[in-house]
Amino acid sequence: MxxxxxxxxxxxxxxxxxxxxxxxxxxxxxxxxxxxxVHIHHKANTIGSGHTPGFAREGPNSRISKC
Known part of the structure; x- marks a missing residue:
């Protein structure tokens, strides 16, 4: 060696x-x-995407515009 x-x-x-x-x-x-x-996904054993409905993604200050 x-x-x-x-x-x-x-x-x-x-x-x-x-x-x-x-x-x-x-x-x-x-x-x-x-x-x-052991990694367990943060959404394990839950229903849905984990986002709050509506306001979190489409609120008044959202930068996502709908066409």
């Missing part, structure tokens, strides 16, 4: 990737959590 001169760390919401490298080679390490976060 060669001594690596540089490292780059890429962090995501699911994992971290660590790249150790020098001029000749690259070593990659992937780190994942022991208890991963």
């Amino acid at each position: 060669t001594a690596h001169n540089h490292s780059i760390v890429w962090i995501d919401h699911r994992e971290a990737r660590v790249f150790h490298f020098c001029a000749d080679e690259v070593e990659t390490l992937i780190v994942r959590p022991n208890d991963p976060h």
